[in-house]
Amino acid sequence: MPDPRRDSISAAFAAGREAVHAVARAIHAEPEIAFEEHRAHDRCADLLERSGFAVERGLAELPTAFRARIGTGSLVAALCVEYDALPEIGHGCGHNLIAGASLGAALALADLVDELDLTLLVIGTPAEEHGSGKQLLLDRGVFDGVHLSLMAHPTPHTDTYDVLGSTSQAVGRWRATYTGRGAHAAANPTDGINANDAAVIAQVAAGLLRQRMRDGQRLALVPQQTGVTNIVPETAVVDFECRALTMPEFEQLRAQLVACFEAGAVATGCTLEIATSEPVYEPLLQDEVLGAAWNEAMATLGRPLAGSLGVMAASTDMGNVSRRVPGLHPFVGITGAGGALHTREFAEHAASDEGYRLMDDCALALAWVVRDVAADPARRALVLEQSAQLANEPRERSAASA
Structure with a gap:
């Protein structure tokens, strides 16, 4: 009509x-x-x-x-x-x-x-x-x-x-920065604290976290690579995000993912700073x-x-x-x-x-x-x-x- x-x-x-x-x-x-x-x-x-x-x-x-x-x-x-x-x-x-x-x-x-x-x-x-x-x-x-x-x-x-x-999905995005101590990679590597090692540990821990994630949840980590091979890296930066279907699930996954980054700091002796990249999408x-x-x-x-x-x-x-x-x-x-x-x-x-x-x-x-x-x-x-x-x-x- x-x-x-x-x-x-x-x-x-x-x-x-x-x-x-x-x-x-x-x-x-x-x-x-x-x-x-x-x-x-x-x-x-x-x-x-x-x-x-x-x-x-x-x-x-x-x-x-x-x-x-x-x-x-x-x-x-x-x-x-x-x-x-x-x-x-x-x-x-x-x-x-x-x-x-x-x-x-x-x-x-x-x-x-x-x-x-x-x-x-x-x-x-x-x-x-x-x-x-x-x-x-x-x-x-x-x-x-x-x-x-x-x-x-x-x-x-x-x-x-x-x-x-x-x-x-809800999504949040952050930047993790590890700070260690630089050193010559051949002459005195034992004096250094390798920030890249902390980033690697975080990525491995996050990978293992995936088996415990619920359907509909996602996470992603993207290292921002810098440095040269003859210097023990003093800093390492990883951009990361997580997604979930509800805000309570999102908050829980975020806490689990942050713990993965904290593990990298504890294992290597680096300090860790996590900064919000942008507001959370609901x-x-x-x-x-x-x-x-x-x-x-x-x-x-x-x-x-x-x-x-x-x-x-x-x-x-x-x-x-x-x-x-x-x-x-x-x-x-x-x-x-x-x-x-x-x-x-x-x-x-x-x-x-x-x-x-x-x-x-x-x-x-x-x-x-x-x-x-x-x-x-x-x-x-x-x-x-x-x-x-x-x-x-x-x-x-x-x-x-x-």
């Missing part, structure tokens, strides 16, 4: 589609890594400003963050825009499509904000891959007063998944009201659901937002894609015709979700109730991010 409101959204998106595609394709063609997305920031902000949004650039002391606003309604919805790329790989996570989908949804909704009693925000969120730009924006009040937040993420799984029941909470509306939109667009994806073997700082604001972060497959996220192969899919076709569908679906929640008194009330509950939940700062 025709829906005039959805039809008007589709028409508005069609009018802005060419401009949205131009921005998304330019972001893909000129990839920029975390906190350095200056061209992407400007392209997105310029498009929104030309389309009637009031834009704040360089938001919250982050030069590549922005917030665009249109409308003054009582329901505040935020579309999140990601645009950072991976070093050397480019857009192997499809952030050009994420940006385009949210921008397209914003343009499609712009003329309806008064009718829907809506304040529409578009928040440019840098450094999703590394740095947790969204957590920094949360800490600095950018999401204060927002009632719902949403975005859509492409995947190589090729199917369209039921968003309800899906989530992501698991996603998919809001049920937003998820149900998304599933309806996907069905209307002819993308049948293939069941829940469950836990996505990846992490996103949108999880942090979803635990403070009702959130939607569906994983949607590019038809015919393959490989895995964070690969050059997927970067090619993110620039394919099917990738941009998915971006168009996601833009429409995101806009329809916002419209359906804003226009339905029951859904609107449920989202506002959930927003109030999340805003009032007491929060303890994670030991892993302290």
